[in-house]
Amino acid sequence: MRSILVTGLLLASLCSAAQEYMPSPANITRTVQYLASEKLKGRGTNEKGGQKASSYVAKQFRKLGLEPGSNGRYYQPFTFTRGKHVNIPSRNVIGYLDNSAAYTIVIGAHYDHLxxxxxxxxxxxxxxxxxxxxxxxxxxxxxxxxxxxxxxxxEREPFNFMFIAFGGEEMGLQGSKYYTQHPVDSLDNIHFMLNMDMIGRYNPSRGVGIGGYGSAMEWPEIFKGVQADTIKFFTDAAGKGGSDHHSFYVAGVPVLFLHTGGHNDYHKPTDDAHKVNAAAEAGILRIAVQLINNAMKVNKLEYVGEQASK
Structure with missing residues (x-):
């Protein structure tokens, strides 16, 4: 009897731990240190470092049990032309969490840099x-x-999840443009798209900006009651912008965009791993979790176009 009781308590403890998992500063630091290491040489598009970065993301998706999201593969290859540079190869990395739901939440971030x-x-x-x-x-x-x-x-959530690491963002949002033109599932089936670009340099006097507040009718209600702990945030109505959420918004998908703002190291060789505030980023992700969970209480977000949102 005691053995059964102990086993039951252990299982309950394990289930509780799984349910209580929250974003980890240690995991954030580990990922940033690898992707921003000299070994990857800045993850340039059509450079070995960029290919290594996409392989790393695919490996992590596999470890987490995500299904390959593009015709049985984690990679969605594409080519693009930018100025005098023709047929540049890149690839998106797509992992899918199938909850047998009618609609899907897309969560994205670009892995490439300069x-x-x-x-x-x-x-x-x-x-x-x-x-x-x-x-x-x-x-x-x-x-x-x-x-x-x-x-x-x-938990078995009432929505599927599509996790996408985009390639070619620094070359003009190429990966997200390609995805919205060649989606692996209809864009009509997307509940919303959440994009994260530069969320590692939290400035308490500014807070984290959350764009896309005007891209769906329901966002104001969804934001109610979100607890920010030590993280301050503010909202911006715009669905358009200089990152991958833009491609989804102009394609008719509600969006959110997390961004901690510009800084003196932007697009410079000095944007190094030790400057990322992993603890603050974990707090930002806790806000994201609350927003995603609140949004899952709504059957389907109603997209608001640019003119209507003004």
Whole structure:
């Protein structure tokens, strides 16, 4: 009897731990340190470091038990042309959590950065490694933490989840443009898209900005009661912007965009891992979890276009 009781308590404890999992600063730090390491040389598009970064994300998706999201593969390859650079190869990395639901929540972040700046025609110092810790190793760390949360929280959510690490963002949102033009499931089936880009340099005097507040009728109600703990946030109505959520918004999908703002290391070789505030990022992700969970109480968000949201 005692053995059965102890076993039951252990199982209950394990279930409780799974349900209580929250974003981890240690995991965030580990991801950022790898993606922003000298080994990956800035994760440039069409550079070995960018390929290694996408392979790393696919490996993490596999470990978390996510299904390959693109025709039985984690990779969605594409090519694009940018100025004089023709047929540049890149790839999105897609992991899918199938909850047998009617609609899907897309969570995204771009994994690429400037690399050694070879494709930018002198706009940035060519040959210097731009590690891109905040831009956007921090967003990928957030992507993986949210994937970990929704695969390990012990719940079967009423929505499916599509986790996408986009390639080619620094070259003009190429990965998200390609995805919205070649979705693996109809865009009509997307509840909303949440994008994270530069969420690692939290400034308490500014707070974290959350864009897309005007992209769906229901966002004001969903935001009610969200507890920010020590993290301050503010909202912005715009669905358009300079990151991958823009591609989804102009395609008719409600969006949210998390961003801690610009800084002096933006697009410079000095955007290094030790400058990312992992504890604050974990707090930002706790806000994201609350928003996602509140949004799952709504059957389907009603998209609001640019003119109507003004």
């Amino acid at each position: 690399g050694t700046a070879a494709l930018f025609d002198g706009r940035y110092p060519i040959g210097q490694v731009h590690n891109g810790a905040d831009d956007n190793a921090s967003g990928v760390a957030g992507l993986l933490e949210l994937a970990r949360y929704y695969t390990q929280n012990g």
